[in-house]
Amino acid sequence: MRQFILRLREASRRGGPEAIEQLLRDGSLHRRAVESFALLRDGRYTRTLVYRDEDLEVLVLGWGRDARAPIHGHDGQECFLMTVAGELEVADYRLVAGGQEPGYALVERMGPRRTLLPGAMDHRSPQQELHSVRTGARSGFAISLHIYSRPIDSCLIYDPRRSSCELRQLHYDRVMRLADPPTPTSSPRASSKPRPGRFARVWRALFRRVQEVKETVKETLVPARVAEDSAKIAIKRVEHRYANKVVALRDVNLNIRSGEFVCLLGPSGCGKSTLLYALAGHIAPTGGQVRIDGRPIIGPGPERLLMFQDAALFPWLTVRQNIEFVLAARGLSKKERTERANRYIHYVQLTGFEDTLPHELSGGMKMRTALARALAVDSPVLLMDEPFGSLDAQTRLHMHELLQRVWMETHKTIVFVTHDVTEALMLANRVVVMAPRPGRIVRDLEVRLPMPRGPDDVELVGMARQIRVMLHESESMGEAGPGARTERGTHHEGREGVAPEPEAAVPRRTPGSLGAAGPVRPVATPPLPGPEGSH
Template identity: 75%
Template sequence: MQGSPTSTWTPTDTLASKTDNTGTHSFPSLGDFVHQLREAHARGGVSALAQVMREGVLDRRAVKPFALLRDGRYTRTCVYRDEDLEVIVMGWGRGSRAPIHGHEGQDCLLRLVAGELEVSDYRLVAGGREPGYALIERVGSRRTLLPRAVDHNTAEQDLHAVRPSTRDGTAISLHVYSRPIDTCLTYDPQRSRCERRTLRYDRVMSLIDPPEQTRPRPSPRASGRFSSLWSTLFRRMRQVKETVKETLVPARVDEDSAKIAVKRVEHRYGNKVVALQDVNLNIRSGEFVCLLGPSGCGKSTLLYALAGHINPTGGHVRIDGREIRGPGPDRLLMFQEAALYPWLTVRQNLEFVLAARGLSRKDRAERARRFIRYVHLDGFENTLPHELSGGMKMRTALARALAVDSQVLLMDEPFGSLDAQTRHHMHELLQRVWLETHKTIVFVTHDVTEALMLANRVVVMAPRPGRILRDLEVHLPMPREPDDVALVGMARQIRAMLRESESLEEPGPPGEDGAQDEGMAPDSEAAGARGTAGRVGAVRPLRPLAAPPVPGTPGGR
C-alpha cells in the first residue's frame, strides 16, 4: 500500500489563480490546480471536476517536473490522494503503450499536458468484469488527443487502451479519479482473459515544484568545473533528503482486502519466552513483504505460524479468510538451507515433489525442465547436490518452489549462507521472479539493505517481546540496486529506528519479556495468556485514507 503525498498549500493559495474575460482560470502551480479540483469535487462531483479540467489553464512547466519519461515505459507519479480524489501524472516514453484496461466503476478524467496520445475504446462481448475468460471488440475509431484536450472515461465504459502518437513519441498527461483507485481490470488478448491487477506507482511526490530559485549560486570566483561539481553535489543531497520522505511511508492495509491476516497474535514457548506479542499484520495478494529485525524479534516464529508449522498461543492467522490450522498446498516454506535430497539429481529433486502433487510423469518432466531453465541451471539437470555451489543449490530450491506453484512463498533467510556476489545474483533472480509471477512472498531477513532491495513492504520488528515496530511501504521502482541513492538513505532511516527501539527497551524478568531464541524448534510445546500491546509507531503523521496501491508495472490510467 502507498501513502498519500501531503499537500503543501494553504486555502489562500487559490487567490494565486487568475481569471480572464473568457472565464478560464490560470494556475501557476500544480498544487493550486489540485486544490481547485478538490473544492470543485466537494461542490459538484464529477461534472464540476470536468469543468475545472476543461477551463483551467495549467502551464506544462508546472507539471513536467512530476513526470518520468522513459523509453518503452509509461510511468505513474502520484501527486495527491485522499478519501475522495486521486491525482496522477503519467509520463509516456517513446514506444510505451498501456494494455487494454478499465477501472471498474470509477470516473477518470484525462488532461493532456504535452505531446499527443492515441486512445482506443473496447467493449466486452463475452465474459464479465470478473477475472476469467472474455472476448472484446473495438468500439469507434481511434482518437488523437492534443495538448489541453480533456478525455472523460465514465463508470459505464468498459475498456480502453492508450499510447503516445508516433509523431511526438512522448507525452505527459494528468489523470484525476473520482475516488482512489487500487485495481484495474486488464484484458490479455493472447489468452482472451480478463485479470484484476493491483495498480502500482513509480513514485509518490509532494506538491512542491522544484525550488530552482533557492539553490545556492556559486560565488563569482567559483567557475568552470568546480562550480558544476558544487551544484551537482548540492542537488544530490537535496534529492536524497526528499526521496526518503516520499518513498518510505506507513502501510495501511484493511483486513477485508488482505490475503493473509494476522490478528492479535501472540506466542509463548514452553520455557515461557514471549516470542510474539499482540502482532497485527495484513498482507495483500501479490505483495512482497520482508520481516526485518534483529535475532530474537520473533520474525521466524511469525513465518512458521503463517506456514502452519506452529499454532500461536493467542490470536488468529488466516489466509483467504480461512484459519490456518497446519501446512497446506497453498503455502510453501523455503528454509535457510536448500534442503535438497542428496541422493537425487537436480531434475529428480523437482520431479519428486511434483509427483507428491499428483502430476503425471510427462507433466513432471516438462515442468521440471521449464523451471530449471528459468533459474539458469541448464546443463546441470543430472548433477547431484554435493556437486553444486551454494548459489546453485539455492537456485534448485527456488526452482522446486516455483514448480510446485503455491500461491504464497515463505522464505526464512534463504540467502544468509551465501557469499556477497552470489547473494546479489539471487536478489536479482528473486526480483525477476516476483515481477513476472506476482506471487505473494513473505521473506525473513536481518539485513536492512536486502529487505529494501527486494520488498515493496518492510515490516520492522523489535524484540523483548517480539512485536511490530513499523510497517512501511517502499516506493522505489524495480529492479533495485544496493547502491541506489534513495535506497541508501532509507536504509539509514530504518537503522535509526532500530537503534531508537533498542534504547527504549527495558530488560524484563525471564519468561515475561525475555527474547525469543529463534533457534528453538518451531513445534515446541507452548502455552500462555495474552500479553499487553506492544509499541507501534509511524514514520510521520498522515491523514486517513482508503487503502492505496503498491509500486511496479501493470495497469493503466
C-alpha cells in the same frame, strides 16, 4: 507546475473532486511546465509521481510513440486525465463476467473511442469500470497529467489472452519533489556572471542530490494501508506464547494483498520466523486468527510453500531428482515432471548441473536448486525464512537479482523474513518492521521504487538510514520482565510449544548494525512499463 499542484491541493481540500474538475476546466497548464517530468520512450508509457498526500495523487505520464496501456481500472477512485501535449485515444469497457476481483472475467467495449487533444480532460467516476489509453495516430506521442482522489496502490489489469483480471502493484519510473522545476534557461544577465569552478559545481550538484534524496524518501517510503477485505492473507490480533512463558508475538495485525512481496524485518527474537511458520501452518498461534483467501490456516497446505534457511536438499538425489521428487508427490506424470524440472533448472541458470549431487554444488547453486524446486511446485504463496543468510555477499547479490526477476515475472505472493535492512528494501514492495520484547509490528511501510534495485541505489541508502532509526527506537522502547523474554540466536523453533532459551554467549547487536550495504554494482535501469501493467 508547483503552483498548479498547490491549486489542485487547495481545490481538493475545499470541494473534493468537483472542485478539482472545475479547476481543470477553467485553468490551463503549458507543455513546458510538464515536459521535464515526462520520460518519452518509443512503445512505452512511463509514470512520474510528482505529488502525493492522503487525499490527492498527481502523476505525469509520458507516452512514447505507439505506446498503449492495457485495459485497466483503478480500484473505484475518482480519476482525472488531462492531455498536455500530443493526443490520446481513450476507450471504455465494462465487465460482463467475473467481477472487480482477480480471476476469470470477460469484458465488452462501451461506446466509441474518443480522442483527447491538448487541454482536453477526461473524468472517470468510481462507478465506471475499465478503460484503455493509447497515443493518437497523428501525434505519435503524448504527455498527460493524472489526478486521483486518493493515492493509488494497485491496478486491476485485464488480460484478454487468458480472459482474466489480475491485481498488479503500481511502480513508478521516477518520484520527484513537488518543487522540482524544469532546468532554467540561461539569460544574458545570468551569462555575465562568472561561472563557478569545477569543484564548486560538483559540490553544489552533490548538495542538491542529497536534498532530493531526503525529499524522495518521504514519497517512496509511505505507510501501507491494506483493508482486510482486499487481502489474500489476513493476520488479526495474533499472539503466541511458548510453554516456557516466552512471548513470541503479541497483538500482530497484518493484511497482505495477492501478488505483494512483503519482507518481515527485525532483529533476532522479534518473532518474525514464528509469524512465518504460523502462515505456513507449522505453528498454531495461541491467540488470534490467520486466514488465507478467507479460510483459516489450520496446517500446511498446497497453496503455500516454505523455503528454510538452508536448501534442505536430499543429499542422495541429483538436482533434477530433487525437483522431480516434490512434483511426483503432487501427482504429476513422469513426462510433466521432466519437462517442468528442465524448465526451471534453465530458469535459475543451472543448465549443465542437472545430474549433480548437492555436495558437489556451491552454496549459491544449492539455493538456486531450492528456488527452482519451489517455483516448479507453483504454489501461489511463497514463504522464505532468511534463505540467503549463509551465502557470501556476492552470491547473495546474485540471488537478490534472481528473486526480483522471479517476482516481477510470476507475481507470486512472497513473504520473506530477514534482519538485513538493505536486503528488505532491495527485494520488497512492503517492509514490515518488527521489534522484540514482545514480538510486534511497529511500522508497515510501502516501498515505491521501481524494480530491479541494487544496494548502491541512492534512494535505498536514505530509506535504510530511516528504518535503522525506527529499529533503534523500537529497541529502546522494548518491554522488560520475565514474561517478555524472547527467542534469540536461532529460528529453528522445532520443539513443539517450546521456544529456545537465550544464548548467553550471543552479544546484543549494537544500534545501526543491521543491514550492512552489499557489494557495489552499477545502478540498474528501472523497468519500463509494458502491456502487462507493471508501471
